[in-house]
Amino acid sequence: MNKVVSNRLLANNIHAIEVEAPLIARSRKPGNFVILRVGDKGERIPLTIADADVEKGTITLVVQKVGASSAKIVSLQPGDMVTDLVGPLGQNTHISKVGTVLALAGGLGAAPLLPIVKGFKEAGNRVLTVLAARNKDLLILREELGAYSDELLIMTDDGSEGKKGVVTVGGEEFINREKVDLAIAIGPAIMMKFAAQMTKKYDIPTICSLNTIMVDGTGMCGACRVTVGGETKFTCVDGPEFDGHAIDFDELLNRLGAYKEEECKLPVK
Amino acid sequence: MSKEKYTEMRNQPWRDELRKAVPMKERTAGERVKMNEVDPAERIKSQLLEVNLGLTPEQAQAEAKRCMDCANHPCINGCPVGIDIPTFVKQIEKGEFGKAANTLREYSSLPAVCGRVCPQEKQCEAQCTYHKMKKEPVAIGYLERFAADYAIKNPGECPKPEKKPANGIKIAAIGAGPTSLAFAGDMAKLGYDVTVFEALHEIGGVLKYGIPEFRLPNSIVDSELKAMEELGVKFVTNFLVGRTATLEQLSEEHGFKAFYVGSGAGLPRFMNIPGENLNGVMSSNEYLTRVNLMGAGSEDSETPVLRGNTVMVVGGGNTAMDSVRTAKRLGAERAIIVYRRSREEMPARLEEVHHAEQEGIEFMTLHNPIEYIGTEKGRVRAVRLQKMELGEPDASGRRKPVPIKDAIVELPIDLAVVAVGVSPNPLLLRTLKGVELSKWGTIVVNEETNQSSDPDIFAGGDIVRGGATVILAMGDGRKAAASMDEYLRKKYNLD
Numbered sequence: 006m007n008k009v010v011s012n013r014l015l016a017n018n019i020h021a022i023e024v025e026a027p028l029i030a031r032s033r034k035p036g037n038f039v040i041l042r043v044g045d046k047g048e049r050i051p052l053t054i055a056d057a058d059v060e061k062g063t064i065t066l067v068v069q070k071v072g073a074s075s076a077k078i079v080s081l082q083p084g085d086m087v088t089d090l091v092g093p094l095g096q097n098t099h100i101s102k103v104g105t106v107l108a109l110a111g112g113l114g115a116a117p118l119l120p121i122v123k124g125f126k127e128a129g130n131r132v133l134t135v136l137a138a139r140n141k142d143l144l145i146l147r148e149e150l151g152a153y154s155d156e157l158l159i160m161t162d163d164g165s166e167g168k169k170g171v172v173t174v175g176g177e178e179f180i181n182r183e184k185v186d187l188a189i190a191i192g193p194a195i196m197m198k199f200a201a202q203m204t205k206k207y208d209i210p211t212i213c214s215l216n217t218i219m220v221d222g223t224g225m226c227g228a229c230r231v232t233v234g235g236e237t238k239f240t241c242v243d244g245p246e247f248d249g250h251a252i253d254f255d256e257l258l259n260r261l262g263a264y265k266e267e268e269c270k271l272p273v274k
Numbered sequence: 275m276s277k278e279k280y281t282e283m284r285n286q287p288w289r290d291e292l293r294k295a296v297p298m299k300e301r302t303a304g305e306r307v308k309m310n311e312v313d314p315a316e317r318i319k320s321q322l323l324e325v326n327l328g329l330t331p332e333q334a335q336a337e338a339k340r341c342m343d344c345a346n347h348p349c350i351n352g353c354p355v356g357i358d359i360p361t362f363v364k365q366i367e368k369g370e371f372g373k374a375a376n377t378l379r380e381y382s383s384l385p386a387v388c389g390r391v392c393p394q395e396k397q398c399e400a401q402c403t404y405h406k407m408k409k410e411p412v413a414i415g416y417l418e419r420f421a422a423d424y425a426i427k428n429p430g431e432c433p434k435p436e437k438k439p440a441n442g443i444k445i446a447a448i449g450a451g452p453t454s455l456a457f458a459g460d461m462a463k464l465g466y467d468v469t470v471f472e473a474l475h476e477i478g479g480v481l482k483y484g485i486p487e488f489r490l491p492n493s494i495v496d497s498e499l500k501a502m503e504e505l506g507v508k509f510v511t512n513f514l515v516g517r518t519a520t521l522e523q524l525s526e527e528h529g530f531k532a533f534y535v536g537s538g539a540g541l542p543r544f545m546n547i548p549g550e551n552l553n554g555v556m557s558s559n560e561y562l563t564r565v566n567l568m569g570a571g572s573e574d575s576e577t578p579v580l581r582g583n584t585v586m587v588v589g590g591g592n593t594a595m596d597s598v599r600t601a602k603r604l605g606a607e608r609a610i611i612v613y614r615r616s617r618e619e620m621p622a623r624l625e626e627v628h629h630a631e632q633e634g635i636e637f638m639t640l641h642n643p644i645e646y647i648g649t650e651k652g653r654v655r656a657v658r659l660q661k662m663e664l665g666e667p668d669a670s671g672r673r674k675p676v677p678i679k680d681a682i683v684e685l686p687i688d689l690a691v692v693a694v695g696v697s698p699n700p701l702l703l704r705t706l707k708g709v710e711l712s713k714w715g716t717i718v719v720n721e722e723t724n725q726s727s728d729p730d731i732f733a734g735g736d737i738v739r740g741g742a743t744v745i746l747a748m749g750d751g752r753k754a755a756a757s758m759d760e761y762l763r764k765k766y767n768l769d
């Protein structure tokens with residue numbers, strides 16, 4: 006059981022939840038995630054560690070209310086208990102000094118991107134960040150990302166804040182202006198697909214962090230399999246980050262829909 | 275057990291009397307007892323109903339009477355951990371059920387579990403003298419279960435195990451499957467301060483997440499766990515050793531002096547055939563974990579599971595049988611085993627195959643999937659199966675299945691579960707420096723002591739053997755406890 010320390014509303018339906026987990030706070034690295042469960046009948050849900058405070062012994066998770074399980078998580082109040090929490094899981098982001106890094110965040114992807122941006126900045130890279138969302142109410146972690154970016158470009162689909170357009174438009178603007186050595190794109194699968202297609206045109210190595218369906222998160226079930234470069238990989242242990250140009254995004258998009266409600270019923274003949 | 279000790283046990287007056295009380299003819303006249311079972315039509319409606327109901331005391335005593343109490347005890351030789359079978363069977367015949375349970379306890383940490391899941395037909399029962407008489411062997415497994423269940427229901431009759439005074443030495447076991455549980459129980463009795471670390475949110479390993487309730491109820495596993503807690507064993511769930519903290523951290527910062535690695539062989543194998551990543555194709559680990567660990571399929575669970583009218587399960591082991599019978603219970607009209615060898619080569623327990631048949635499971639032996647075909651929406655709708663025939667024996671001594679040219683059939687399915695084996699999980703192993711691994715990624719240990727190439731690290735169960743059995747995992751844990759105790763006594767001058 007892990008105690009919730011705070012629950013902060015970041016944007017419409019998006020919460021930052023800080024949980025006591027001293028060992029995880031200490032051992033986690035950028036790119037890692039945890040699996041948590043709320044209640045005895047709860048699902049095991051993977052969530053990226055957006056931030057950690059080693060001194061306080063806490064980690065911060067960013068959660069968007071979408072279904073019943075996430076609704077339960079965002080309703081947790083300080084003092085409430087998370088039934089189960091395990092981690093850190095997944096490979097660490099390979100952070101090194103490469104030169105100029107382009108960070109592309111789509112919506113909630115800003116949360117997993119934050120520790121990575123921080124890491125690359127601290128490693129001495131020039132970091133250019135594009136933070137994109139459907140509209141201004143869904144923009145999160147703007148100050149935090151800004152603090153670790155040399156430039157931060159805000160984009161919204163509807164133009165309600167920053168520039169109007171999708172994340173790739175902002176990304177291309179940077180690429181056309183200066184040499185980019187590495188791109189990192191994190192967000193909805195469809196956004197990462199297009200981001201990877203865009204950077205491919207310019208031959209910029211690109212990393213994407215995948216949020217597949219998971220159960221155990223330790224390599225035991227294979228629910229998280231994904232095809233990368235023609236080979237099956239387990240996202241929870243081999244990833245979650247992979248070479249964006251090698252990921253089979255269409256398969257990923259299909260697998261993300263595997264447990265839609267109608268799929269779980271006995272098929273009608 | 276030494277010959278002398280066995281002879282001494284066998285020649286005790288009560289046992290001598292019992293042997294003489296019934297003429298051999300009368301003993302061998304009886305038929306092997308039939309297990310009481312829930313009706314197949316009834317049991318397939320429930321994920322939870324245990325199929326086997328156990329024996330009544332009268333049935334157990336009558337079956338125990340069949341045992342001829344052979345002087346050369348072939349059954350003991352067939353038991354991987356050398357349980358003194360004739361003694362506990364004769365104690366049942368005499369009506370001393372508690373004592374029978376205590377005899378089992380001397381050799382096994384998990385008798386109620388092993389009585390349910392051991393492949394007895396390949397072990398103790400395979401050696402029974404009755405085979406020579408062309409008769410069915412004594413139902414040793416049923417009797418083991420009977421005595422162990424009796425002890426759970428009548429705890430007063432079984433004295434608590436003795437515990438040596440605490441010696442203050444902290445020991446960690448990694449993974450909470452049967453091997454670590456057996457290890458931890460024995461170490462606690464020897465006076466050590468034992469903590470078991472488990473990555474999942476439940477204790478029990480495969481016993482909880484893999485083997486279904488209809489074959490091994492969780493309450494049975496939990497009663498064993500309670501006994502261990504009473505011995506002072508501490509359990510920490512949600513702790514992935516190697517990630518949450520490393521072995522070095524556990525030893526340097528938390529004072530653990532030695533480790534037992536029982537992390538199992540959790541990594542599912544796939545066949546790497548086209549279409550295997552379609553929706554509706556999954557590993558048996560995923561399928562069984564969703565249903566057993568997460569309760570998917572029951573009304574109030576938040577974890578979903580896919581259902582199918584026609585479910586194919588690939589494989590011939592216990593995992594395949596558990597999956598296919600689970601599919602039936604989740605509403606499949608046709609639940610089909612597809613296995614590339616023939617019935618004789620199936621590694622599953624005989625009883626499970628038999629129960630599966632009773633439940634209407636179909637068997638397509640000598641067939642092997644080569645490709646999955648999906649719907650427009652990316653869900654599996656059919657599988658292409660290559661027909662096989664048996665060729666020459668291979669390294670395992672079993673006849674090798676070879677494809678029959680151009681004999682390919684298409685089977686419409688809406689769910690496929692792949693149960694073709696597991697490998698060791700490399701997660702922890704990657705962080706263990708100085709521990710020698712085999713080319714299969716298992717931990718190499720000294721067979722006598724279960725010590726690895728790092729003297730403070732011992733290992734056993736599936737992480738050493740690859741996918742094996744509960745009894746072997748349990749036996750490893752006990753052996754490792756005895757040898758670790760010896761090692762630590764020397765190292766820390768405890769005597």
Ligand SMILES: Cc1cc2nc3c(=O)[nH]c(=O)nc-3n(C[C@H](O)[C@H](O)[C@H](O)COP(=O)(O)OP(=O)(O)OC[C@H]3O[C@@H](n4cnc5c(N)ncnc54)[C@H](O)[C@@H]3O)c2cc1C
Pocket residue numbers: 391392393448449450451452453454471472473474478479480481484485513514515516536537538539540562592593596623699701702734735736737741742743744745747
């Ligand atoms: C579906 C199924 C049916 C089976 N049926 C039978 C049967 O009928 N009869 C029989 O004899 N055998 C059967 N087996 C095999 C038997 O269950 C195994 O041989 C046995 O459980 C192995 O025990 P173990 O303790 O080595 O490992 P496991 O039971 O696999 O336990 C290992 C545990 O370690 C945990 N772990 C792994 N890595 C870490 C880490 N880094 N930190 C913390 N924890 C970790 C895992 O989560 C797991 O809980 C079956 C197996 C399956 C899957």
Ligand code: FES
Pocket residue numbers: 218219220221222223224225226227228229230239240241242
């Ligand atoms: S989530 Fe189970 S293997 Fe990755």
